[in-house]
Amino acid sequence: MYKLYWSPGSAAMAPHAMLEDIGVPYDLIKLDAAKGEQRSADYLKLNPHARVPTLVYDGDRVLYEATAICLFLAERHPEAGFAPKVGSWDRAPFLQWMAYLTNTVQEALMHRWQSEHFIDGADRQAELKQKAEQRLAGMFRFIDERLAKSGPYLCGASSYACDYYAVMLARWTCAMATPAHTNPHVNRLIRAILERPGYASMLKAEGIEQPF
Numbered sequence: 001m002y003k004l005y006w007s008p009g010s011a012a013m014a015p016h017a018m019l020e021d022i023g024v025p026y027d028l029i030k031l032d033a034a035k036g037e038q039r040s041a042d043y044l045k046l047n048p049h050a051r052v053p054t055l056v057y058d059g060d061r062v063l064y065e066a067t068a069i070c071l072f073l074a075e076r077h078p079e080a081g082f083a084p085k086v087g088s089w090d091r092a093p094f095l096q097w098m099a100y101l102t103n104t105v106q107e108a109l110m111h112r113w114q115s116e117h118f119i120d121g122a123d124r125q126a127e128l129k130q131k132a133e134q135r136l137a138g139m140f141r142f143i144d145e146r147l148a149k150s151g152p153y154l155c156g157a158s159s160y161a162c163d164y165y166a167v168m169l170a171r172w173t174c175a176m177a178t179p180a181h182t183n184p185h186v187n188r189l190i191r192a193i194l195e196r197p198g199y200a201s202m203l204k205a206e207g208i209e210q211p212f
């Protein structure tokens, strides 16, 4: 039914874990980023931004952007419970988290890990990375406070795709001065999501033995 283009530990992790939990048939097509396979002519026809993930569905239809793929899978497979019902009151905070995670936290992570895309010169890139780490520490502190107040999941008592997304992003802070998992409530969320069957299978399939 689906094909997911991915590379290990990338933004494909959340949609990959969701596909595992949803339990529909899908094929994984691994791209070796080190070899630049995401810039091959064939892949660029699917994803002109040369990024993973990309989802191919319904034969030859194509969707990229990790958040869009997560939202699409959640809507296509409501029985998996990855999102509150469309139009329900609970849907609002879910959408807010998905947007915040992708357009604020993920963007800051890009500043940290791909500073060369934003600014020239090693010194200025180092400054940008440092600033991004500070901002990310603040963002995960904020998430921790929200979880303390109204957790254990981002939207309260129920776990949704936004939790999978947050744990994926939290992993990318592991090498930073203040990793996300040093926040107690974020850490509790991480441990809970790592135990979900789909997340655990995804980590195994991606060869990630120690995610944190």
Ligand SMILES: N[C@@H](CCC(=O)N[C@@H](CS)C(=O)NCC(=O)O)C(=O)O
Pocket: 009, 010, 011, 012, 033, 038, 050, 051, 052, 053, 064, 065, 066, 067
């Ligand atoms: N906005 C995109 C960004 C995806 C992205 O940054 N993917 C990275 C891996 S985590 C990538 O494909 N990098 C390849 C490269 O930089 O050449 C999304 O959320 O899907």
